[in-house]
Amino acid sequence: MKFSAGWSKKLLKASLLFGLLCSPLTASNTGPITAKERASSMIQEGLNHLLLEQNKQAEEMFIKAKSIDPYSEQAYNFLGLIYLQEGLFEKAEDMLKRAVAIEPMYPEALRNLGKLYLRQDRFDEATTYLRRTLALDVNQPYTWYLLGMAQYFSGKITESITSYENAFSMEPNLPVEAHYNLGVAYHETSRYLEAVRSYEEVLKQEPAHINALNNLGLVYSILGEKDRAIDLFNQVLKIDNGNIKARINLGNVFLSTRDLVEAEKIYRSAISLDQSDISPRLNLGVVYYEKGDFANARAEWDNLLKENPDNVRVLSVMGSAYLERREYDLAIEVFKRMTELMPENGSIANTLGYLLADQNKELPFAKGLVEKAIELDRPNRATYLDS
Numbered sequence: 001m002k003f004s005a006g007w008s009k010k011l012l013k014a015s016l017l018f019g020l021l022c023s024p025l026t027a028s029n030t031g032p033i034t035a036k037e038r039a040s041s042m043i044q045e046g047l048n049h050l051l052l053e054q055n056k057q058a059e060e061m062f063i064k065a066k067s068i069d070p071y072s073e074q075a076y077n078f079l080g081l082i083y084l085q086e087g088l089f090e091k092a093e094d095m096l097k098r099a100v101a102i103e104p105m106y107p108e109a110l111r112n113l114g115k116l117y118l119r120q121d122r123f124d125e126a127t128t129y130l131r132r133t134l135a136l137d138v139n140q141p142y143t144w145y146l147l148g149m150a151q152y153f154s155g156k157i158t159e160s161i162t163s164y165e166n167a168f169s170m171e172p173n174l175p176v177e178a179h180y181n182l183g184v185a186y187h188e189t190s191r192y193l194e195a196v197r198s199y200e201e202v203l204k205q206e207p208a209h210i211n212a213l214n215n216l217g218l219v220y221s222i223l224g225e226k227d228r229a230i231d232l233f234n235q236v237l238k239i240d241n242g243n244i245k246a247r248i249n250l251g252n253v254f255l256s257t258r259d260l261v262e263a264e265k266i267y268r269s270a271i272s273l274d275q276s277d278i279s280p281r282l283n284l285g286v287v288y289y290e291k292g293d294f295a296n297a298r299a300e301w302d303n304l305l306k307e308n309p310d311n312v313r314v315l316s317v318m319g320s321a322y323l324e325r326r327e328y329d330l331a332i333e334v335f336k337r338m339t340e341l342m343p344e345n346g347s348i349a350n351t352l353g354y355l356l357a358d359q360n361k362e363l364p365f366a367k368g369l370v371e372k373a374i375e376l377d378r379p380n381r382a383t384y385l386d387s
Helices: 008-022 035-051 055-068 073-085 089-102 107-119 123-136 141-153 157-170 176-188 192-205 210-222 226-239 244-256 260-273 278-290 294-307 312-324 328-341 346-358 363-376 378-386
Strands: none
Touching: 035 055, 035 073, 055 073, 073 089, 073 107, 089 107, 107 123, 107 141, 123 141, 141 157, 141 176, 157 176, 176 192, 176 210, 192 210, 210 226, 210 244, 226 244, 244 260, 244 278, 260 278, 278 294, 278 312, 294 312, 312 328, 328 346, 346 363
């Protein structure tokens, strides 16, 4: 699954319009024109240029405005917005922080700082500034949307879902990528029916949205709707015949239904398109294994390990195959390597410990492994205590 960050230009324009609506610039019609009023007039002219995407002219007007009124938080904010749009992140940060220094409760500048840090993958800082923005006004759907993204990339997926749901409760017509991102968050937290609804909303608006088609196929596969999953992956391949993910996903459905002939055909087609992706090669070995052809299965896996001896995915599949075939010495060798590569994985430590004990080998070492597994993975203590 891939979370989408294709939001920046749309939201920059949206936030600009939001700022215009929320922060109108006014000037007195009587008496001599003050420096602040002249600066405000230049800011308004700069905004007109911004709306026409005439960034250079807009920048010139905002620079003039802040030279006339050095305490114009709006001039600094809109300069920061231009620099953010142009990818000049250091200059954007400098301007936006100056705006906030002048007016600490300026929501547009706070939100733009959050947006900047999101663009830079500085997710904790983005979260901080977006929360500060919402503390001033909770009714900001685009800010909730941005906060949801920052939380997702920080690994706080449940909080991300809440933020997205808040955004949609205020503005149902958010960009299609917001529906997609919420679907991914539901998907990753096993809220599959809600993920289906989100992905289907994406496809209602963009029927050729490849990532949504692929992910919806994955969800239906998990839910046991294999035919619907196959149809969705085939839809992807009609749009993009070279889509490796769709081919792998399609092969995996055939493998799970033990249609080994189709699975092999699909995996081979994926390999012919991209030999660097290990998934179809690894799974082709599984197809051989399921056919009872362990020699060819092992040959596929050995070739992958020659390219990368530390590939845990391949080692895991091989170790499980050796266990199933009761080739315990080979299984022990593989799981020992895995514990070296992943010393903090309780499940692997327990498997090796149990295997050694079952074979009456290296019993003190086996006991230490199981005890370590108990400490590393407390939710599964009961299973490991049995070991």
